[in-house]
Amino acid sequence: MIDENRIRVIKISKEALFEFIYEKFIDNQELYFDVDALDVTDTFDIDFENGDFIFCVHKDEDENGNYIEFPKEIDLKKLLKKLPDTTNTMFGDGRYKEYSKEELIELSK
Secondary structure, three states: OOOOOOOOOOOOOHHHHHHHHHHHHHHOHHHHHOOOHHHEEEEEEEEOOOOEEEEEEEEOEOOOOOEOOOOOOOOHHHHHHHOOOOOOOOOOOOOOOOOOHHHHHHHOO
């Protein structure tokens, strides 16, 4: 219990804040992306200068059990600049937008 004359403070850097956000996304990817966390893998990037964050989930294995890598042709730094925000709040439905790999590759050019 905290004493009535005491105040507990957490002050963190931008890097720690984004680490917290990233870990929160991993912890809640089932809720945020409507997926089974055991069936997907994730990829993310952060634009520290502008304060933008992008987090992607995709199927982790094909029907034969082979690992599916995130396409190297998809440039998350470019997507951070080109994609509009998918939601204005993480506390409601409709947080994500689904794109084909081809659409994201094209937007990465």
